[in-house]
Amino acid sequence: MHYYRVATDQGTRLVGRDDRKAYDLTAARDGLRDFCDLAQVAGVIDTDIDGVTERLTADAPLLDAESVAEQAILPAIPGEVWAAGVTYEVSSDAREEESGRSEIYQAVFEGDRPEVFFKASPSRTVGPGEGVGIREDSEWDVPEPELGVVIYRDEIVGYTVGNDMSSRSIEGENPLYLPQAKVYDRCCAIGPCIASPATVDDPRDLKLSMTIERNGETLFDDSTSTSQMVRSPEELVSYTTRHNTLPELAVVLTGTSLVPEEFTLQADDQVAIEIENVGRLENSVVTV
Template structure:
C-alpha cells in the first residue's frame, strides 16, 4: 500500500491507497493520524504496516484517489533526515567537477564505507505542494532526486522520494562547507507518499525521472534506475545506525544519479518534478531562502 498525509478542513488524515482504492484510516481509528502512528502500532503488534492498515479498512471511509495529488502533504514528520553521497558513478563525476579536491569523492565511491551525512530536521523538510529552498548566498544550486528509505526505530518500513537540494558553489569551494551546502531552511522535500516494502518490491530496480521547468519550458529532463547504485539500501542503513541512535522516525536518502550540467542553476519559481516507479510523483516549486 501507499500512505499519504492529507490536509483537511476538519482534521488531518492518514490515507492508504491500495491500487485504485483509497481509504481514510484516521476515520477508522483517530489514534492513527500519522504514518508514525501506523508504524508504532505495527511495531507493538509485530505486524507489517500493511497488515495493520488492512485491519482498519472495514471501518475506514472511502477517499477519492483523484484528490490525493492535490491534497497530499509531507507523508511523515521525520525526526531526522540523513543522506548518502557518491553512491552513483555520475554523482562521483559531478562532485569531482565542482571540487578543487576531486580525489576525496573517488575514494568514497570506491571505498567500503559510504558517505553518510546529516541532511535535515523536521522543520527543514517540506512535502509535495510546497516550495523547496535555495540559499540566497549561493550561486549554483541543484535538486538531487533520490530514493528515500523510511525507518522506524532503525528498521525499514517503507520508501519515499526525496529531493536533496544542494548548493554546489558552497560545497565546491571546500568540502568542509558541506553542512552549509546541505542543511538550511526548506533544503529537503519528501513525498508524495510512503510506499510499503511489499508495494515497492525491489528498491534497487526502480526507474526515476526528473524534470525541471521554468516559465513553462523544460530546462532539464533525464532518467536513471536505482539499479545503478553502488551500495544497497540495507548497507547504507547499516552504516547510518552504527554507533548512532537513530530516532523513532527517520529518512535516509540514498544518493543521486541525475545531475544537471554545470551551466544550470535553480531559480525562483522553477518547478522540480521527480517521478519514481512504485511511489509516484514529488513536485515542488523553488523559492529563495
C-alpha cells in the first residue's frame, strides 16, 4: 500500500492506495489525519500499517486514484530528516573529486561507522510539486536522489523518495562546511507518498532513476539500483538513533549513486526522481 496526504476542500486527508483503488482513510476514521496517526495506531494494536488499513477499507470511501496523485502534498511531516553519505562507491568517488581529499571519504566508505548528518527540519522540507532550493552563494548545486527510510519511534515503517539537495562547491571547499552545503531553506524534498515495507519488499533491490529538464530539454537522465548500497537501511537507522533521541516520526535518507558530473542546477529546472515500488517525486528549482 502507498500512503498519501492530499489537500481537499474538506481539509488534509490520509489516503491509502493499492494497485487498483484509493481509500479515504480519514473518512473511515476521523482521527487518522496523517501517516504518523496511522503508525501510532499500528503500534497500539501491535500490527503493521497495512494491517490497520485492511481493517478500514470496508468503511473507507473510494477516491479517484489519479486525482490522489495530482493532489499529493508532503506525505508526512517528519520532526527531523537525517541523511547518510558515501554509501555507494560512486558517491565516494564524487566526493573525492570535489574536495581533493580522497583519504577522508575512502575511510568512511571502508569504515565500520557510516557518515550520518542532520539534513532538515520540517520548515526546510518540501513535498511534491514544490520548489527545492539552491543557495545564492553557491556555484555548483546538484540534486541527490535517495531512498528515504521512514521511522516511527526508531522502527522502520515505510519508504519514500528523497532529494538531498547539495552545494558541491561549498562542501568541496572544506569538508567542515558540510552543514552549510546541506542544510538551508528548501534543502530537502520527500514524497509523493510513503510505501509500506510489504509493498517495497527488498529496499536493496530497487531501480532508482533521475531526470533533469531545463526549458523542455533533458539535460540528465540516468538510473542505478539500490543494490549498490554497501550499507543496509537497518544499519543506517541504527547509527542514526544511537544515543540520539529522534522525534516520534523521522526520515533517514540513505545516500546516492547518481551524481551529475560537470553540471549545476539553475532556477526553474525540473527534477524528477523515481524509485521502483515507491513513487515518483517531481520538483522545480528555486534560488534561496
